[in-house]
Structure formats: C-alpha cells, structure tokens
Amino acid sequence: MKARLKFSKIGSMRFIGHLDVMRYFQKAMKRANIEISYSQGFSPHQLMSFASPLGIGLSSDGEYLDIVLEHAMEKEDFLSRINAQMNEEITVTDFTLLEEESKSSMAVLAACDYLVALKPDKTSFLSDPERRKEVLSHLNSREKIEILKKTKRSEKMTDIKDNIYFLTEDRKAFENFTGLNYGQISLDETVLPLFYVQLTAGSVVNIKPELVLEALCGQEGEIFDPLCFQIHRLEMYGDLNMKKGEVHTLTTEPRCELVSLSKYGSKWIN
Amino acid sequence: MRKLALSDDILLKIEKPARYIGGEINMVKKDPKAVDIRFCMCFPDVYEIGMSHLGIQILYDMFNLREDTYCERVYSPWMDLDRLMREEHIPLFALESQEPVKDFDFLGITLQYEMCYTNILQILDLSGIPLCARDRMTEDPFVIGGGPCTYNPEPIADFFDIFYIGEGETVYGELLDTYKAWKKKNGTREDFLKEAAQIPGLYIPMFYEASYHDDGTLASFVPTIPEAPKTILKQVEKDMSDTFYPERPLVPYIKATQDRVVLEIQRGCIRGCRFCQAGMLYRPIRPRSLEFLKQRAKVMLESTGYEEISLSSLSSSDYKELSDLVYWLIDEFQGKGVNISLPSLRIDAFALDVMSKVQDIRKSSLTFAPEAGSQRMRNVINKGLTEEVILKGAMDAFLGGWNRVKLYFMLGLPGETFDDIEQIAVLSDKIAREYYTIPKEERNGKVNIVTSTSIFVPKPFTPFQWAPMNSKEEAEEKREFLLSKVKSQLNARSIKYNCHDADVSELEGVFARGDRRLCDVILQAYKEGCIYDAWGEFFKYDVWKKSFEEHGISMDFYLKRERGEDELFPWDFIDIGVTKRFLLKEYKRSKEAVVTPNCRAKCSGCGAAKFGCGECVISA
Known part of the structure; x- marks a missing residue:
C-alpha cells in the first residue's frame, strides 16, 4: 500500500542531511510500530524515498516522503503514532494513501515554493521594503534572466526566466497565485521574510532559490553571501501533464498543471 | 526551537554540523538549574567514534537516573571546528544544554x-579549564578519568584531579554524594579531593610522589598525605544482571561507527592470552543472565528503532547460553527488519549455522584471530587456537559456501623469530590450499584471504609487561620480510596482506608503560600542534620526537628494555586482583612456550578470586 507523508523540518534539524533524515524516519517507523514494507534479500531495507533532498541549512514546511505500508492506515492514526516519535523540530503534518499505480513523488516532482528570508544580524539590500519591491519587479520585467549554472560536470549560462513561475514580496499575492494558504509558517520570528517564489523542480531541470538570489544580486551589482539568507521550502508540486524526460513550464505546450504532492495520486481525493 | 551554542554561520562552514547540535533520540532533558550536580561525560575523539561507546551510554543512563544530577556529553571538535573555536574564542560546550563545559561540576x-x-588537552584547553590539575581554581570542574588507560594513568597524571580505577557502575554514587556534602560546606578543592581519596578505587594523583633511581627506573611511589591509600583497589561490579544498563540508549542522527543496539553479554574473559590487557583487567568473567539480556534486547530495539543488534564481549563463544540467546534473537527479530551481528565467534558448527541464518554467505567473511603464525608462538602467547582447528573451521565454512577469510596476527611478539613470522604466510597459504582441495565444480569461485598484522604493544598488567617492544625499524623489517614471504606462497594471488602503522605503535608503547615524567612531553607536543594522534593523517611523528628530545627523555627506555623481575612499575600501586606474582609466573611460562589452561578448565590462582564473584565463585 503506497502512502505519502508531508513533514516540516526546522531549527537544529536544518543541519541534518537528507540521508540522515531518512535514517531518522526509518527508526521512527520502527519505534512507532508502523508496519512498513521491506525490500527482499539478506539486508532488507524499508521501502522509502524522498521527493527531493533539502540542502543542509534550509528549513521547510513542505517535505515529502513516500513509503510502502503492509496495511492501509487512517490518517489520524498514522499522524498520532509517528508524531509521538518525532522530535520538536520535525513534525509530520499530512498523510495520504496513494493509488497503487501512482508514480513516486521524486518522479512527478515539477515545482517548489520557497520563502526567502534574511537571517537576524545580517544586512542586505533587500531588507528595505521599497527597494525590495523595485528590485523584484525589475527582475520580473526582464526578458532574460541569465545566471551561471554549475553542475558536477559543467558550468554554463542558463536563462531561468521561464523557470520562475511567480516571484513576489507579497504573501497574499503569492497565495492567490498558488491557491494555497500556508497558514503558520514554521520560521523563527527573528528572520525577516523577503520574498516568495515558485520555481521549476525535478530530475530534468531543478532551479534552486539560491539562483534567484544570485540573479538579484547580479542585477544590483551586490555580492551574494549565502550565509545571510534563510531559505524555507513551503510546498512541492507534481505536474498532471508530466511526461518522462520533458519539462513543462507556464509557457510550454502543454503547460504544467501543478498539484501539491499531498494531493497528487492520493486515494482520498478526486 | 533548541538553542545552539554555534551560530548558523559556523555550522554551515564545518563538516558534519550534526556532530555538535545534540538533540538525539533518547537524549535526557533536564533543567540544569534544578539539579545539584552537573556532570559532563567526554569521549576524547570525534563524535561518531565517541557515540559508539557503550560505557558512556551505561554511565549516562546511570547518572541521569539520579534526580540531583544532570549528565551531559561532549566529544572532540573536529579539526575544522577546533580552528574556528580558537579564532572566535568560543568555549567548548556540552551537547544537551549547549552550555560551556567550564560551568560543570565534573568533567x-x-x-x-x-x-x-x-x-584530552584539546578538550580542557577549548573549555578554558587549566590543563594541569594543580593550576585549577575553586570554580573549575573536577576532571576525572576512567576506562582502560587508567590502569596506568601516570603519563597523564598531571592533567587529572581524580582517576576512577574500576568499573563505573560501582562507586560514582558515593563520589557524587560526597561532592554534594562538600559543596554545602564551602570547602576548598583540596578538602574535596582528600575526601574522594578515601573512596575505594579513586586515585588522586597530586597526593602521590614518585622518585627514581639513577638508571631511570622507579625507586618509590608513595602517598604524601595520610588520607591517600598506598594501593588502589580496582572496583568490580559483582552482579552483572542486577546493575545499570540503559533501556533507552542514545541514537545519533549521523551514522556512528557502532550504528546498532549493543548488548554486552558478559564482562571479562577466561582465556588468559598473555598479550591481552582486557583479559587480565576485567577478571573474573561475569555473565549476564539470559533473562536480563532478552529483556534488554527487546526494550532497546523498541526504544531506539535500530535495525541491528550486536552482541558484545571479549569472547562470545565462552558465554554458556550463547546458542539459546542467539536462536531466541533470530526467532524473535529476524523477518522483522532486524539484523543480528555476531562478532568474536569461534568458528565451529554452531557459528556456521548461525552465520548462514543471519548473513549473506556470498558477502560475509570468516574471521580468525590466530594472533601468531606458528604453534610455538601461539603457545608463547597462550592463544589456545591450533592450526587443526583453524583449517577444519575454514574447510567447514568453504563447504558451506563461504570463500572469504580474514586473518589477524601480531608482529613483534616476545621471542619471535623470522621462522615464526614466515609461518603467518604459510598458514594463510594452507587455508587457501585447503580451499582448492574442493573439486572445482563445487567451489564458489576463487578464495579470498586477507591477512592483517598489527604491531604488538606490551601493556601493563599482562605477563608481557616486562617484555621489550620492537623498535619501529625492527617492525618495518619484519613487515617487509612477511610481505616477501606472502608473495612467495603458492596461492600468493589469493592472499592480500595489510599492516598497521609502526610510528603510532611506538608512541602507544611508550605511553602504555610510561611514568609521570611523560606529562611534560605530552603537554609540549600538544602545544606544538599534536592532536588526533590516533588518526594517521594528523600524526606528527617529528614533533613528538622533538618533544622527547627536548625533555631529555628516551623512548627506548620505555620500549626496548626487558624490565627486571624486581623492578617497581609506575602502575604497581593499583591492585587489579590479578597479582604481579601470577603475571611473572606467566611471563616465565611464556618463555618456555608452556600454555596455561583457561579459568574454566582449571583455576590458576591469578588472584581475581578476591572479588568473590563470577567464574571464581562458580568454579570454587
């Protein structure tokens, strides 16, 4: 029985890498006595996979983990059992059973929402609300947004204009765009929210919010210091028009039709 | 959210920030202000090593059972953080509260x-605690050392206020009660240490004085105050089934070296191998009851969520109820996503049956530790493993489908000849030949033998405490010789030879049997940049050599001499039960290559019976 859970990861847990978070969940499943399925063989492991690894230092309200259960479980039962085993900085916020034919969250991932904030005791040209508004609208109005994209193998100039689906300093406007209500965002009150952004994600093209910061700094002739910013993931989406190897954006044909991963393939919706 | 001692900026600059944030599963949370005693437990190596240590888990649990005490932990910051802490003057902190170690009552x-x-010096230095005990003030924590190296604490005597000689389960309660009473009286540091000196097993090095003969050997070692006893008696936990053992061990986020539930099935060993310090220190052997172990195995797996459980002891095959325990573990947990790992098993029919049930034969290997290549040499070291047993065990395993063998040996054992060394290669080859007697169609590909040697280091409280150690040059020559012999074997291509670094072994040899005069050498080496010496990449042999030279101390004095029968050793003030007379008798027997039966076969009167527990009581 395929299932998917959504969790938040904040505070000191930002410093736990994603493989260790996986190990953390494996142990938590055992402590919670949740009957999760195992692979075959002499060293069986729990059938478990992440939608997308979260970099060290980032926080999130929108992480997803796919698992396979031996039996169906009720949402409330699952959440209360797993959360009894979580520390105060990782909380499972949603759970759904998936249709048996549904693809893994990793395979369908198409976009992510982020909130970028300024850490306490740091300064940035973006902290002044007027300037920020101006800088963001300038970026939004550009024809091309070229940045140097580094991969393990190469470095090349890439235009990310079409991969920035929405960029705003205004939470309401962002919520209107995504159609979601983010509720209480688990970020420390000491940080200053700067902007919200939705970006292409997935195995073919994956745009990190750091690239948007780099583009903003480049545009303004400022030096980009990653230590100044707290990046917080808000949500992840799958694309209903998903086709292996293809990337759909808002401007392609077909365009991407985004659905939050907690609903994508869910047995309990439709 | 938890408050952290290190800023985001620092945590994002260093390797594995999870080493420093605490908050692990089953971490104990208490209000530091609501307790009388704050105890910081330290393993002076990197987090992943320290978190793998069972002893700390036992003591952490034991201390935290006391309502008046909060026990926290600290490990050595890795080199990257070490540099940043010094640059930015960040004091070393405990993982639980993230508060400075300097504010604790005990370290x-x-x-x-x-x-x-x-x-150790790095920990003290980064904490802002004076390195030498004599320079510490009222507000500094009391620095207390425990564990196997305290059986010769003299090379580090200056750095500690107290050494705890013996097993942690025994007299800590008394020490903490004494501390609480002393704190109420507003006494001096020395007042407390005088009281501590009267608790059995506690050694306060500053209350003792050493003098030396002209030849450098120890002339006398005596207490300087009436409160300090002449000899310190090792403390022993007599009932291993009615004592402290954690039900909720800590589980790190990052993968530790020991990433599993560890079940200590017994303490001590009956074997009496003459090179083995643990085998003498932890006498008599004391098993835990089957019921105790079953209960803890179940509870610990439930409370941690670990997917592996490992049995721990010096020689698991000597645990009488081993098959009951192992088959119970298999029945209870296999198929529920729990692996069972079994180190230190003697290879026999039972071991092979169990191994075939819990491991993938194609991927696992057989391990033998003959320790020496020739039967003569194995008699010298009293290792009761014969070639016949090894070859039969290997053959049974080969027929069962295994084709990988690991062999462990030592180089530089007392009285070793080049012929004895050659026999290491010969034995490795014989095992391979044994394999190839199996018809080709029944074989499982090529045999794969890994032969490893370490360099023998004579340790205090062993029959070899009188023996000279090989120099670095001798060890290297032997290694080269063995390598050439391995290469000339018929099955050379099936044998891989690994060896241990000789530089580090030499220093280990000096410290193992050193005395107080080494404190200054260690202090200077540290000040000149030596740290993480156990890690080859950081070991600075030249700095160490210079430090010895500048203090006019010869490493050879500690390494190369065969010590006289009447020589007073720096560690002779410690009574581990096993007598010096017994050890000397064993040393003499080793020279004649005469074996001594194990404790169960026949009591040899080693002296451990004075503790009145374990095998000594059963046999009597």
Whole structure:
C-alpha cells in the first residue's frame, strides 16, 4: 500500500542531511510500530524515498516522503503514532494513501515554493521594503534572466526566466497565485521574510532559490553571501501533464498543471 | 526551537554540523538549574567514534537516573571546528544544554586508548579549564578519568584531579554524594579531593610522589598525605544482571561507527592470552543472565528503532547460553527488519549455522584471530587456537559456501623469530590450499584471504609487561620480510596482506608503560600542534620526537628494555586482583612456550578470586 507523508523540518534539524533524515524516519517507523514494507534479500531495507533532498541549512514546511505500508492506515492514526516519535523540530503534518499505480513523488516532482528570508544580524539590500519591491519587479520585467549554472560536470549560462513561475514580496499575492494558504509558517520570528517564489523542480531541470538570489544580486551589482539568507521550502508540486524526460513550464505546450504532492495520486481525493 | 551554542554561520562552514547540535533520540532533558550536580561525560575523539561507546551510554543512563544530577556529553571538535573555536574564542560546550563545559561540576573523560592523550588537552584547553590539575581554581570542574588507560594513568597524571580505577557502575554514587556534602560546606578543592581519596578505587594523583633511581627506573611511589591509600583497589561490579544498563540508549542522527543496539553479554574473559590487557583487567568473567539480556534486547530495539543488534564481549563463544540467546534473537527479530551481528565467534558448527541464518554467505567473511603464525608462538602467547582447528573451521565454512577469510596476527611478539613470522604466510597459504582441495565444480569461485598484522604493544598488567617492544625499524623489517614471504606462497594471488602503522605503535608503547615524567612531553607536543594522534593523517611523528628530545627523555627506555623481575612499575600501586606474582609466573611460562589452561578448565590462582564473584565463585 503506497502512502505519502508531508513533514516540516526546522531549527537544529536544518543541519541534518537528507540521508540522515531518512535514517531518522526509518527508526521512527520502527519505534512507532508502523508496519512498513521491506525490500527482499539478506539486508532488507524499508521501502522509502524522498521527493527531493533539502540542502543542509534550509528549513521547510513542505517535505515529502513516500513509503510502502503492509496495511492501509487512517490518517489520524498514522499522524498520532509517528508524531509521538518525532522530535520538536520535525513534525509530520499530512498523510495520504496513494493509488497503487501512482508514480513516486521524486518522479512527478515539477515545482517548489520557497520563502526567502534574511537571517537576524545580517544586512542586505533587500531588507528595505521599497527597494525590495523595485528590485523584484525589475527582475520580473526582464526578458532574460541569465545566471551561471554549475553542475558536477559543467558550468554554463542558463536563462531561468521561464523557470520562475511567480516571484513576489507579497504573501497574499503569492497565495492567490498558488491557491494555497500556508497558514503558520514554521520560521523563527527573528528572520525577516523577503520574498516568495515558485520555481521549476525535478530530475530534468531543478532551479534552486539560491539562483534567484544570485540573479538579484547580479542585477544590483551586490555580492551574494549565502550565509545571510534563510531559505524555507513551503510546498512541492507534481505536474498532471508530466511526461518522462520533458519539462513543462507556464509557457510550454502543454503547460504544467501543478498539484501539491499531498494531493497528487492520493486515494482520498478526486 | 533548541538553542545552539554555534551560530548558523559556523555550522554551515564545518563538516558534519550534526556532530555538535545534540538533540538525539533518547537524549535526557533536564533543567540544569534544578539539579545539584552537573556532570559532563567526554569521549576524547570525534563524535561518531565517541557515540559508539557503550560505557558512556551505561554511565549516562546511570547518572541521569539520579534526580540531583544532570549528565551531559561532549566529544572532540573536529579539526575544522577546533580552528574556528580558537579564532572566535568560543568555549567548548556540552551537547544537551549547549552550555560551556567550564560551568560543570565534573568533567569525566573516558580513556580508551593511549593515542587520545593530546585530545584530552584539546578538550580542557577549548573549555578554558587549566590543563594541569594543580593550576585549577575553586570554580573549575573536577576532571576525572576512567576506562582502560587508567590502569596506568601516570603519563597523564598531571592533567587529572581524580582517576576512577574500576568499573563505573560501582562507586560514582558515593563520589557524587560526597561532592554534594562538600559543596554545602564551602570547602576548598583540596578538602574535596582528600575526601574522594578515601573512596575505594579513586586515585588522586597530586597526593602521590614518585622518585627514581639513577638508571631511570622507579625507586618509590608513595602517598604524601595520610588520607591517600598506598594501593588502589580496582572496583568490580559483582552482579552483572542486577546493575545499570540503559533501556533507552542514545541514537545519533549521523551514522556512528557502532550504528546498532549493543548488548554486552558478559564482562571479562577466561582465556588468559598473555598479550591481552582486557583479559587480565576485567577478571573474573561475569555473565549476564539470559533473562536480563532478552529483556534488554527487546526494550532497546523498541526504544531506539535500530535495525541491528550486536552482541558484545571479549569472547562470545565462552558465554554458556550463547546458542539459546542467539536462536531466541533470530526467532524473535529476524523477518522483522532486524539484523543480528555476531562478532568474536569461534568458528565451529554452531557459528556456521548461525552465520548462514543471519548473513549473506556470498558477502560475509570468516574471521580468525590466530594472533601468531606458528604453534610455538601461539603457545608463547597462550592463544589456545591450533592450526587443526583453524583449517577444519575454514574447510567447514568453504563447504558451506563461504570463500572469504580474514586473518589477524601480531608482529613483534616476545621471542619471535623470522621462522615464526614466515609461518603467518604459510598458514594463510594452507587455508587457501585447503580451499582448492574442493573439486572445482563445487567451489564458489576463487578464495579470498586477507591477512592483517598489527604491531604488538606490551601493556601493563599482562605477563608481557616486562617484555621489550620492537623498535619501529625492527617492525618495518619484519613487515617487509612477511610481505616477501606472502608473495612467495603458492596461492600468493589469493592472499592480500595489510599492516598497521609502526610510528603510532611506538608512541602507544611508550605511553602504555610510561611514568609521570611523560606529562611534560605530552603537554609540549600538544602545544606544538599534536592532536588526533590516533588518526594517521594528523600524526606528527617529528614533533613528538622533538618533544622527547627536548625533555631529555628516551623512548627506548620505555620500549626496548626487558624490565627486571624486581623492578617497581609506575602502575604497581593499583591492585587489579590479578597479582604481579601470577603475571611473572606467566611471563616465565611464556618463555618456555608452556600454555596455561583457561579459568574454566582449571583455576590458576591469578588472584581475581578476591572479588568473590563470577567464574571464581562458580568454579570454587
């Protein structure tokens, strides 16, 4: 029985890498006595996979983990059992059973929402609300947004204009765009929210919010210091028009039709 | 959200920030202000090593059972953080509260191997605690050492207020009660240490004085105050089934070296191998009851969520109820996503049956530790493993489908000849030949033999405490010789030879049997940059050599001499039960290559019976 859970990861847990978070969940499943399925063989492991690894230092309200259960479980039962085993900085916020034919969250991932904030005791040209508004609208109005994209193998100039689906300093406007209500965002009150952004994600093209910061700094002739910013993931989406190897954006044909991963393939919706 | 001692900026600059944030599963949370005693437990090596240590888990649990005490933990910051802490003047902190170690009442450091000595100084230094006990003031924590290296604490005597000689389960309660009473009286530091000196097993090095003969050997070692006893008696936990053992061990986020539930099935060993310090120190052997172990195995797996459980002891095959325990573990947990790992098993029919049930034969290997290549040499070291047994065990395993063998040996054992060394290669080859007697169609590909040697280091409280150790040059020559012999074997291509670094072994040898005069050498080496000496990449042999030279201390004095029968050793003030007379008798028997039966076969009157427990009581 395929299932998917959504969790938040904040505070000191930002410093736990994603493989260790996986190990953390494996142990938590055992402590919670949740009957999760195992692979075959002499060293069986729990059938478990992440939608997308979260970099060290980032926080999130929108992480997803796919698992396979031996039996169906009720949402409330699952959440209360797993959360009894979580520390105060990782909380499972949603759970759904998936249709048996549904693809893994990793395979369908198409976009992510982020909130970028300024850490306490740091300064940035973006902290002044007027300037920020101006800088963001300038970026939004550009024809091309070229940045140097580094991969393990190469470095090349890439235009990310079409991969920035929405960029705003205004939470309401962002919520209107995504159609979601983010509720209480688990970020420390000491940080200053700067902007919200939705970006292409997935195995073919994956745009990190750091690239948007780099583009903003480049545009303004400022030096980009990653230590100044707290990046917080808000949500992840799958694309209903998903086709292996293809990337759909808002401007392609077909365009991407985004659905939050907690609903994508869910047995309990439709 | 938890408050952290290190800023985001620092945590994002260093490797594995999870080493420093605490908050692990089953971490104990208490209000530091609501307790009388704050105890910081330290393993002076990197987090992943320290978190793998069972002893600390036992003591952490034991201390925290006391309502008046909060026990926290600290490990050595890795080199990257070490540099940043010094640059930015960040004091070393405990993982639980993230508060400075300097504010604690006690700093307890476990001493598991000699090569951690400079790391002790790093811990003190980064904490802002004076390195030498005599320079500490009222507000400084009491620094207390425990673990195997305290059986010769003299090379690090200056750095500790107290050494705890014996097993942690026994007299800590008394020490903490004494501390609480002393704190109420507003006494001096020395007042407390005088009271501590009267608790059995506690050694306060500053209350003792050593003098030396002209030849450098120890002339006398005596207490300087009436409160300090002449000899310190090792403390022993008599009932291993009615004592402290954690039900909720800590589980790190990052993968530790020991990433599993560890079940200590017994303490001590009956074997009496003459090179083995643990085998003498932890006498008599004391098993835990089957019921105790079953209960703990179940509870610990439930409370941690670990997917593996490992049995721990010096020689698991000597645990009488081993098959009951192992088959119970298999029945209870296999198929529920729990692996069972079984180190130190003697290879026999039972072991092979169990191994075939819990491991993938194609991927696992057989391990033998003959320790020496020739039967003569195995008699010298009293290792009761014969070639016949090894070859039969290997053959049974080969027929069962295994084709990988690991062999462990030592180089530089007392009285070793080049012929004895050659026999290491010969034995490795014989095992391979045994394999190839199986018809080709029944074989499982090529045999794969890995032969490893370490360099023998004579340790205090063993029959070889009188023996000279090989120099670095001798060890290297032997290694080259063995390599050439391995290469000339018929099955050379099936044998891989690994060896241990000789530089580090030499220093380990000096510290193992050193005296107080080494404190200054260690202090200077640390000040000149030596740290993490157990890690090859950081070991600075030249700095160490210079430090010895500048203090006019010869390493050869500690390494190369065969010590006289009447020589007073720096560790002779400690009584481990096993007598010096017994050890000397064993040393003499080793020279004649005469074996001594194990404790169960026949009591040899080693002296451990004075503790009145374990095998000594059963046999009597």
